[in-house]
Amino acid sequence: xxxxxxxxxxxxxxxxxxxxxxxxxxxxxxxxxxxxxxxxxxxxxxxxxxxxxxxxxxxxxxxxxxxxxxxxxxxxxxxxxxxxxxxxxxxxxxxxxxxxxxxxxxxxxxxxxxxxxxxxxxxxxxxxxxxxxxxxxxxxxxxxxxxxxxxxxxxxxxxxxxxxxxxxxxxxxxxxxxxxxxxxxxxxxxxxxxxxxxxxxxxxxxxxxxxxxxxxxxxxxxxxxx
Amino acid sequence: xxxxxxxxxxxxxxxxxxxxxxxxxxxxxxxxxxxxxxxxxxxxxxxxxxxxxxxxxxxxxxxxxxxxxxxxxxxxxxxxxxxxxxxxxxxxxxxxxxxxxxxxxxxxxxxxxxxxxxxxxxxxxxxxxxxxxxxxxxxxxxxxxxxxxxxxxxxxxxxxxxxxxxxxxxxxxxxxxxxxxxxxxxxx
Numbered sequence: 001x002x003x004x005x006x007x008x009x010x011x012x013x014x015x016x017x018x019x020x021x022x023x024x025x026x027x028x029x030x031x032x033x034x035x036x037x038x039x040x041x042x043x044x045x046x047x048x049x050x051x052x053x054x055x056x057x058x059x060x061x062x063x064x065x066x067x068x069x070x071x072x073x074x075x076x077x078x079x080x081x082x083x084x085x086x087x088x089x090x091x092x093x094x095x096x097x098x099x100x101x102x103x104x105x106x107x108x109x110x111x112x113x114x115x116x117x118x119x120x121x122x123x124x125x126x127x128x129x130x131x132x133x134x135x136x137x138x139x140x141x142x143x144x145x146x147x148x149x150x151x152x153x154x155x156x157x158x159x160x161x162x163x164x165x166x167x168x169x170x171x172x173x174x175x176x177x178x179x180x181x182x183x184x185x186x187x188x189x190x191x192x193x194x195x196x197x198x199x200x201x202x203x204x205x206x207x208x209x210x211x212x213x214x215x216x217x218x219x220x221x222x223x224x225x226x
Numbered sequence: 227x228x229x230x231x232x233x234x235x236x237x238x239x240x241x242x243x244x245x246x247x248x249x250x251x252x253x254x255x256x257x258x259x260x261x262x263x264x265x266x267x268x269x270x271x272x273x274x275x276x277x278x279x280x281x282x283x284x285x286x287x288x289x290x291x292x293x294x295x296x297x298x299x300x301x302x303x304x305x306x307x308x309x310x311x312x313x314x315x316x317x318x319x320x321x322x323x324x325x326x327x328x329x330x331x332x333x334x335x336x337x338x339x340x341x342x343x344x345x346x347x348x349x350x351x352x353x354x355x356x357x358x359x360x361x362x363x364x365x366x367x368x369x370x371x372x373x374x375x376x377x378x379x380x381x382x383x384x385x386x387x388x389x390x391x392x393x394x395x396x397x398x399x400x401x402x403x404x405x406x407x408x409x410x411x412x413x414x
Contacts, residue, residue, distance in 0.1 A: 011314035082298030091315035
């Protein structure tokens with residue numbers, strides 16, 4: 001990756017951060033949803049520790065919906081606001097995609113740290129394999145960021161883009177959730193580390209596949225005529 | 227510079243325009259006229275690469291500038307941040323401050339574009355279109371939202387760029403583009 005590409009990716013990510021910091025509705029929505037969901041789960045399991053697999057499932061689903069709130073901020077909102085044409089004129093599809101994905105990833109990682117800490121603290125779920133849990137959460141955040149960006153970018157140009165983003169995202173996100181549960185449950189004390197490694201590698205491969213294929217696929221989808 | 231042969235664009239079964247032939251050399255200025263819905267804006271978007279052509283061939287320079295009424299800017303970014311973003315993505319011939327000065331937006335450089343008037347947004351879009359010294363400039367009704375001062379700034383900027391060999395394609399601006407060298411009338 002050349003220094004020009006890195007500078008372009010950083011410029012797009014910085015643009016996303018500036019827009020988000022000033023508008024704030026996306027951050028607030030994601031934050032409020034996350035905290036409400038985790039607090040609700042803590043109340044629901046008050047006085048009893050959820051079994052490791054259930055805890056892994058609850059955390060994975062909460063993180064999934066937190067990621068889904070990031071979809072509009074990737075590509076769909078650009079099309080709705082009419083600013084996608086400006087981006088198309090200024091930059092390359094590959095670096096625009098990667099810059100947007102970088103922003104989503106950083107935000108998701110931050111949300112994952114906050115959410116997981118809250119979850120473990122409020123539900124008193126013991127962390128048996130902290131390394132597995134942290135690695136699993138990082139891999140899950142990466143997979144979610146790539147898939148959410150991929151689905152948003154793929155659907156952005158369509159007339160029924162919101163529906164299409166869901167239709168594309170759902171079959172891609174469900175396997176990621178299953179794989180994430182496979183890793184996180186080991187972190188919470190169920191199953192074996194070897195199983196977590198297998199699920200973790202599958203999760204990572206899934207994310208890498210979306211990460212690698214999206215930018216080049218987009219060039220053909222964005223209506224550019226080069 | 228710009229050549230198109232048999233250019234056509236269709237939405238569903240409806241042809242917006244068809245059989246357009248264009249040839250522009252450096253410094254040429256093409257004025258595209260036509261009624262509302264005749265396909266002027268669509269033609270410019272096709273030439274800019276924002277819409278794919280349905281048929282025909284098109285050769286255009288890589289460095290092109292495009293400004294249009296329906297091109298949106300980021301409401302939460304300041305004028306100077308727009309130019310900085312453009313500079314980092316495609317490399318600019320002048321600094322963001324110089325670009326904004328050129329369209330009379332120096333005083334509003336640090337205001338978010340959401341607080342700009344429609345005329346100020348039109349000037350910002352022109353600054354973005356001109357900042358990288360394009361070889362081809364595509365302007366969809368460039369002075370539609372501008373006051374007299376804005377129209378004078380745009381006219382001067384275009385005359386200056388044309389003298390430097392920039393080819394210009396503009397729609398419906400016969401008052402400010404009286405020096406057009408070519409004319410295309412789209413009529414449906």
